[in-house]
Amino acid sequence: MHTIGEAARRTDTRVETIRYYERIGLLDRADRSTGNYRLYGDAQLNQLSFIRRARNLGFSIEQVRALMALGTTPQQxxxxxxxxxxxxxxxxxxxxxxxxxxxxxxxGLLSQCRQGTIAECRIIEALAPPAGG
Incomplete structure (x- = not known):
């Protein structure tokens, strides 16, 4: 069993993120020690690594949830x-x-910059609202 700090180090995930994933039901709830500390098993570390990799690839929380659900039926x-x-x-x-x-x-905006004054700045001019608007 691993403490939340160990789980964070092993999966390169912030402790707050692990708690969040657990709170929203993306990560299985940790067992608790007699001192009420979270304890994670290898299966949860694997689950957390999967979540972390999917999130690094830009999948949303809901997409990760769907991928994890699909992963539970390996014959499908x-x-x-x-x-x-x-x-x-x-x-x-x-x-x-x-x-x-x-x-x-x-x-395009930067190519118009002539290093003059703000009054002549094409970037500020392009960002400003149109006259009368």
């Missing part, structure tokens, strides 16, 4: 897992496209 087709991962990838690609557009806009 992985079509649902694939579909969930594909939807997530589509979202990641959309965000990348949005960030690429944002980068282009910022490059």
């Amino acid at each position: 087709s992985c079509a649902q897992v694939d579909a969930l991962a594909r939807r997530h990838l589509d979202e990641v690609e959309r965000k990348i496209a949005d960030l690429d557009a944002l980068r282009g806009e910022l490059h």
Whole structure:
């Protein structure tokens, strides 16, 4: 059995995050010691590592919950897992496209900078609301 601090170190997860995952039912509740300290078994550490890896890949809490539920039926087709991962990838690609557009806009604004005064600043001018608005 591992204390919450040990579980945090072994899974590279903050103690507060472990408590949160437990509170929302994403992580199985820890056993308690006679001193009322949380104690985690290897199965919970594996569960926490799974959660941590999925979160690092950008899956939402609800997506992680769904993946964990699907993982409990190893004989089932992985079509649902694939579909969930594909939807997530589509979202990641959309965000990348949005960030690429944002980068282009910022490059455009910065290319107009002439290092003059604020009164001549093209960036401030572009951010200001239109006249009469």
